[in-house]
Amino acid sequence: MKQKKRSGWRIAGRILLFVFGGLLALIIGLIIYLVAISGMEPPAVKDKETLKLQRTQIDSTCYTIGNNWFRKSNSGLYEMYVEGEPFERGVINGKLSGELIRSQEDVFVAQFSKIVPSKTYLHFLKYFIGWFNRNLPDHVAEEFKEEIYGESFSASPNYDYIGTNYARLMNYHAAHDIGHALQGMMLVGCTSFGTWNGQSADSSLIIGRNFDFYMGDDFAKDKMVVFYNPSKGYKFMFVTWGGFTGVVSGMNEKGLTVTINAAKTSVPSGAATPVSLVAREILQYAQNIEEAKKIAQRRKMFVSESFLVGSAMDNKAVIIEKTPEGMDIYDPGNDFITCTNHFQGPQLGALSSNIQQINESASSYRYERLRELLKEKGPNTVQKTVEILRDRGGLHNANIGEGNEKAINQLIAHHSIVFEPQKRLVWVSTGPWQLGEFVAYDLDKIFAMRGLQTDHEIYDSARIIPADTFLLTKEYRDFNEYRRLRDEMKEGKTIDPQALVAANPEYYHAYALAGDYCFRQKNYAAARKYYETALTKVIATKGEEEHIRKQLELCISKSAKR
Helix, strand or coil: CHHHHHHHHHHHHHHHHHHHHHHHHHHHHHHHHHHHHCCCCCCCCCCCHHHHCCCEEEECCEEEECCEEEEECCCCCEEEEEEECHHHHHHHHHHHHHHHHHHHHHHHHHHHHHHCCCHHHHHHHHHHHHHHCCCHHHHCCHHHHHHHHHHHCCCCCCCCCCCCHHHHHHHHCCHHHHHHHCHHHCCCCCEEEEECHHHECCCCCEEEEEECCCCCHHHHCCCEEEEEEECCCCCEEEEECCCCCCCCEEEECCCEEEEEEECCCCCCCCCCECHHHHHHHHHHHCCCHHHHHHHHHCCCECCCEEEEEEECCCCEEEEEEECCCCEEEECCCCCEEEECCCCCCCCHHHCHHHHHHHHHCCHHHHHHHHHHHHHHHCCECHHHHHHHHCCCCCHHHCCCCCCCCCCCCCCCCCEEEEEEHHHCEEEEECCCCCCCCEEEEEHHHHHHCCCCCCCCCCCEEEEEECCCHHHHCHHHHHHHHHHHHHHHHHCCCCCCHHHHHHCCCCCHHHHHHHHHHHHHCCCHHHHHHHHHHHCCCCCCCHHHHHHHHHHHHHHHHHHHHC
């Protein structure tokens, strides 16, 4: 029995080391404390009459509550309009989109379960998040707490072992931050840019971005385009998923846009405001860049992040760069701006951690490719912006393999989005990734609607941007075959490593995976060849290159001993 118990702890330790890196000792030392504080009390809401509201079904996937509505578009996107006071908005959001809230949490927990494969070990995750977010409510505006609390009444009853509905939904609003802090999980790696004046064909501001936050394929299936009309602040739209009222990409009625990009960060030592809720506050309460700066300045954050803020009033964009300790403003001083995953401002750009990020990650390569494409394509348009966001190539149009993190289009995006702030127009991608149609929404028209009496399309059909023709190619079919073989290999199934690399022959990671597969089977000669070929390709990060070189040395060493 003692041996079995020791074995169990050894497995748990390995899992924790994989998921949390150097945090294992800290987590174990804090477990007793965490059990005591992992609960999270909801805000005190006096009037809960909204809970009695019932939705009216108009069609199989279309519901209304008063002026509020929810529907599934023929584009595959879900669309929702919500208005009112904070708690009221949350309750109505939950009642309209409850199925998505529950299914999205199923996906979220399932993805974590692949890493931590039992409820026993998931408790360790609960304790970590409890520590990470132990004072989270102290850093979240009362309005947002009430809204999330209202939503929580529609959350799943199946995950009480993780926490209460309210605590879970609140913690999920820090999911971007947690995934960012646990950098080994590689959940974040976004790209954004803007053009105006001489760099735009009609001189107006255009903003484009890929949101490359990856939590498995199922996570991105049910995207929501949400239109909010809050009792205070400005009306705004944002792209999100069930149960999440934070903002990662959005635009308000004043033509102010906010998108977020992760930067190099250390593991936080305490709670602060989640990035998505800082972006949400900016979107709801700022009408220009100066007001956005003031909101960002007064919020302490978990992690390091770049906020690309575009403004119709200012007809330009800047990047607000924040770390848990400081803030910088990057203004390019010309008619375009580019943002990947490193800082560019005068103070934060000089940080040693940022220089390390530039030297060791895929960020600087993607940044250079972005600037190369902007120069190559000339004065920008919405169509050209979409073409850039879909670009899968490397510098000088090199073939660097499908799915390479150094590409602007890494074929993992949750969504891609384009804004024309002066015109209050926004284009949102449909799946897969950013390869499907981009459908257009006119904010002025949508916010002028008074409820939804019939189920009908609300996007602007005349402005649809067609799907990428890449979807019709052999290369696309091969890439899906590569992903199938890769996933089977990760599940421990037997595969043909040569078929894996043949399906994505210019991608270094295909050869690295084939090498790892052969190495585990002690076929060191074959593994060596795969690793050597991988080193001839464009490798995304310094860490991955070091892994390949280390494995190659082991192959040589083990072959010599035979």
